[in-house]
Amino acid sequence: MKTYTKYLWFNTPTRRAVVHITEQVREAVRESGVKEGLCLVSAMHLTASVLIQDNESGLHEDMWQWLERLAPYRPDYKHHRTGEDNADAHLKNLLTHLQVVLPITNGDLDLGPWQEIFYFEYDGQRPKRVVVKIIGE
Amino acid sequence: MKTYTKYLWFNTPTRRAVVHITEQVREAVRESGVKEGLCLVSAMHLTASVLIQDNESGLHEDMWQWLERLAPYRPDYKHHRTGEDNADAHLKNLLTHLQVVLPITNGDLDLGPWQEIFYFEYDGQRPKRVVVKIIGE
Amino acid sequence: MKTYTKYLWFNTPTRRAVVHITEQVREAVRESGVKEGLCLVSAMHLTASVLIQDNESGLHEDMWQWLERLAPYRPDYKHHRTGEDNADAHLKNLLTHLQVVLPITNGDLDLGPWQEIFYFEYDGQRPKRVVVKIIGE
Numbered sequence: 001m002k003t004y005t006k007y008l009w010f011n012t013p014t015r016r017a018v019v020h021i022t023e024q025v026r027e028a029v030r031e032s033g034v035k036e037g038l039c040l041v042s043a044m045h046l047t048a049s050v051l052i053q054d055n056e057s058g059l060h061e062d063m064w065q066w067l068e069r070l071a072p073y074r075p076d077y078k079h080h081r082t083g084e085d086n087a088d089a090h091l092k093n094l095l096t097h098l099q100v101v102l103p104i105t106n107g108d109l110d111l112g113p114w115q116e117i118f119y120f121e122y123d124g125q126r127p128k129r130v131v132v133k134i135i136g137e
Numbered sequence: 138m139k140t141y142t143k144y145l146w147f148n149t150p151t152r153r154a155v156v157h158i159t160e161q162v163r164e165a166v167r168e169s170g171v172k173e174g175l176c177l178v179s180a181m182h183l184t185a186s187v188l189i190q191d192n193e194s195g196l197h198e199d200m201w202q203w204l205e206r207l208a209p210y211r212p213d214y215k216h217h218r219t220g221e222d223n224a225d226a227h228l229k230n231l232l233t234h235l236q237v238v239l240p241i242t243n244g245d246l247d248l249g250p251w252q253e254i255f256y257f258e259y260d261g262q263r264p265k266r267v268v269v270k271i272i273g274e
Numbered sequence: 275m276k277t278y279t280k281y282l283w284f285n286t287p288t289r290r291a292v293v294h295i296t297e298q299v300r301e302a303v304r305e306s307g308v309k310e311g312l313c314l315v316s317a318m319h320l321t322a323s324v325l326i327q328d329n330e331s332g333l334h335e336d337m338w339q340w341l342e343r344l345a346p347y348r349p350d351y352k353h354h355r356t357g358e359d360n361a362d363a364h365l366k367n368l369l370t371h372l373q374v375v376l377p378i379t380n381g382d383l384d385l386g387p388w389q390e391i392f393y394f395e396y397d398g399q400r401p402k403r404v405v406v407k408i409i410g411e
Contacts, residue, residue, distance in 0.1 A: 188368065189372055190320055240316070249319050272409070
């Protein structure tokens with residue numbers, strides 16, 4: 001049995017951003033030497049998500065509008081009494097979940113035809129991490 | 138250590154559909170020979186979800202109304218500029234997540250008393266896949 | 275390869291409740307003896323969630339208001355024809371997902387700086403379980 005851990009760092013120039021990370025995760029799988037197993041990709045912060053979607057810019061625009069409709073930025077969240085102003089980013093993280101678990105088959109990510117891995121940043125402009133944890137043989 | 142991979146195919150006669158798949162997943166666990174481990178069940182498309190809920194038809198009606206309220210079908214999504222008309226299905230997938238990870242204990246799925254596994258199809262009428270990846274001993 | 279299974283029981287005095295469970299999960303990791311691996315923490319009911327968030331009471335108030343806005347309590351859900359009155363709890367579970375998978379690195383949970391594990395109860399006042407399943411070496 002093998003395990004492998006890798007941390008991906010992101011520091012996006014804008015507060016909200018999308019980073020396409022399929023290749024970085026695929027590279028971690030190659031580095032691990034695991035041929036059959038599972039690959040967890042999980043945000044280590046509470047204001048960003050790792051998710052699987054289509055790499056289509058129109059859809060990404062729809063997703064941002066939808067996120068803002070369901071988990072809007074507002075000044076008056078109670079979390080902001082701590083001095084923060086990112087409660088909406090926490091709610092957006094809850095809505096889109098923080099992580100995905102991917103199968104590894106024949107030494108590669110076993111993704112569907114249009115499945116790509118994205119890091120959705122809801123409160124960036126500072127260094128943040130994603131953990132990739134691989135387990136298998 | 139053992140690993141096992143199985144693909145389940147679905148081609149639902151209606152665009153939106155619910156398929157109860159607990160038995161198919163349970164069968165994959167038996168085929169794997171794994172007695173203790175983890176079982177990932179994950180949609181390989183971006184417009185369907187694998188989720189755990191109660192097998193109660195009234196609740197399923199509530200779920201569909203809720204999905205339509207939070208991620209409604211509309212003609213004017215930006216994704217539709219590509220010729221697609223299924224942006225709502227992508228948002229419904231985001232809302233209900235694409236996958237679940239289940240414990241395997243004593244050679245069987247370790248589910249709670251009312252937990253059943255469902256494939257929720259948001260854009261069917263074509264062949265689509267779910268991957269079952271099992272890892273354990 | 276090692277596996278370890280533990281069930282955590284909760285019987286909250288109020289219908290809705292938050293229980294901070296990071297230490298209980300960490301204890302299970304220690305008991306397992308696993309140094310590198312994965313730890314699934316998953317609700318075994320359909321009306322509660324295990325999630326990762328900040329341990330900040332204002333944020334938790336924001337989360338409850340948000341949950342009630344997106345998945346409100348209402349008397350007229352179709353699920354209630356069965357005699358139940360908890361359809362909103364099922365929808366809240368769908369919204370916040372039932373589970374998380376956590377990396378284990380160097381014998382401990384590999385969490386980000388503010389990540390804490392919570393059990394969100396949407397329909398309590400009765401005994402309910404969470405399964406912790408650990409796999410690794």
